Amino acid sequence: MSQGPQKLYAGAKIREVRQRLKLTQREFSERLGVSLPYANQMENNHRPVSAAVVLRLASEFGLDVTELSAGESERLVSDMREAVADPVFSDPPPVADLRLAASNAPALARAFLELHRAYRQVHERLAGLDEALGREGQILVSPWEEVRDFFHYCDNYIDAVDRAAERFATAGEPLPPFERAVRALAARGYEVQLAEIDDLRRLEDHRILISARAAPATRAFQLLTQVALLTHHELIEATLDLARFQSETARAIAKLGLANYFAGAALLPYRLFLERARETRHDLERLADLFGASIEQVAHRLSTLQRPGAKGIPFYFVRVDQAGTITKRHSAARLQFARFGGACPLWNVHQAFETPGRFLRQLAETPDGVRYLCIAREVSKPGGAFHAPIQRYAIGLGCEVSHARGLVYADDMEIGNPRAYAPIGISCRICERRECHQRSVPPLERRLSLAPARRGILPYEIA
Known part of the structure; x- marks a missing residue:
């Protein structure tokens, strides 16, 4: 199925720009160099936005045209x-x-x-x-769902927090993230100690205990989270005020989420990380080694590089447990994930549990005809002691094939061969594929045909 060029409809964004500038439709159309009826049709999504209008929006109003993305x-x-x-x-x-x-x-x-x-x-x-x-x-x-949607619809990029973390990570002399965090906390009167504790991190008065059993990347991340909570409290609270969560529980979850966001952005500062990602062709292992981070931290950070005017490749990122339940999800790409239940069983992220420590590559096509390069890997989080539990997940990272040449994982793959693409979906309930042998339930948007005299792969046929 060919993808073809997509027409750009961005009526809501164009209307927002015009209203922000306090211009009438006539004034706006004159500055864009288009007729008043055309401007009206664009705002109401009756006509697509032409390339000439996109260029005019950028030159006349300084609009970052990537904001017109759908x-x-x-x-x-x-x-x-x-x-x-x-x-x-x-x-x-x-x-x-x-x-x-x-x-x-x-x-x-x-x-x-x-x-x-x-x-x-x-x-x-x-x-x-x-x-x-x-x-x-x-x-x-559910406060958890409310917070997850907050990040989801922010493109998982929080500009003020991201820039604050970048300033923290790059100011003054170059230092490893953990040492930089130790110094910043010491300046506030806090002492950091590695300790044999079951928790990853614990604050006791003016003493911060970090688990000596944790991996170095985890130690740095946890200490940077504490830096966010103690030294950037006002910024986080202001961001929470703007979000207007419905409950104190949701606000508390989001506060920790923003602190974690700061930690990831400080561990992998935006501009430097984006530059290194492009240089290494987004090689997760090399990036993890360069920044002293984990594979999961690097993969998640790649999916947040959506700063206006300096965007990276639009990646999706997902983490699933062994039951197939999605525990983290974000997509800057067109690919989205099921809000309820698990992910498509044909997706390579499920197979990653069978090959621990290895990257799996997959070319996949969704029912809308969009094609993706998908990377998956199993990640384990040992507890650091014999009786401590081991957390096992699989992470998935991917982008549309139009960006695949910028990834080392595309090497030697048959990107130009339509038969190389596996058919994947989002959720069986809304997937339109008729011949999927892994379908768990029929699609609710299609009629079913039942023939008692014969049985195919499925016990029914989709009309």
Whole structure:
């Protein structure tokens, strides 16, 4: 299936730019050099944005044209497709309608997703005979999901925190991250000690204990997280205020998430890391060695390089456990992940558990015809003692094949051969593939045909 050029519809973003500048549509169209009807049609997504208009937006208004990307719109469409595949919707709306909603009314689309998420949680609580209502009769919304969506719709890039971490990591004389953190904390009156403790990190008055059993990359990350909490408290709190979380629990989870974000950005400072990533052709092992980081830290950081005007390759990043449950997910690419349940079983991230310590490569194509280079690897987190538990995960990293030449992992792969691409999907409930031998449930957007006299790979046929 060919991908073909995609038309750019960015009505919501264009309208936002015009309103921010306090211009009428007529004034805006005159400065863009287009007719008033054309400007109106672009804002309402009735006409795509032409290349000439994109260039004019950049030259006339200084707009970073990468902001016109359909990234958020595609995420909304993917999330809504999964939501309307819920059996509660007997007649799901067509994808074209979902795209219109995501492009023209993104706030309404997000409100719909919030409502559906709340419904699912109440339904699950009732099914388990658990409490479905809060103390004041309000629906309980999962704080974890709320925070995860906050990062998801920020492209997993928090500019103010990222730049603060970069300034911290590059100011003054060059120092290893752990030593830099020790000095910064000592200046605030805190003493850092390596100790035989079960926790990774513990704050006791003005003493910070770091597990001596942890790997060096983990020690540095945990100490930098403590730096964020103790020395960048005001910045984190201001960011939390802007997010307006619904509960104190969600705010507390997000606070730790922002501190972790700072730690990752300080361990792998933006501009230097982006430069080294390009030089090494995104070789995860070389980058891990250069920065004293873990493979997972490097892979996750690559998926956050979305600074306006200095963006890296748009990667997706995902982590799954041995049951196939997604424990971390983010995508700066068009590929999105199921919000509920596991990932597609045909995806190589599941096979990584069978080959610990090795990178698996896969060329894959999603039902929309977009092709990807997918990398997967099993990662283990030993506890540092015989009786300590070992955490095992598989991580997946990938990008569209148009960027694949910038990755060392594309070497010797048959990128130009359509037959080399494995058919993968997002969730069986919304996947349109008719012949998938690993399908777990039928798609809810298609009629089924049952023939008792014959049996194929599946017990039904998809019309």
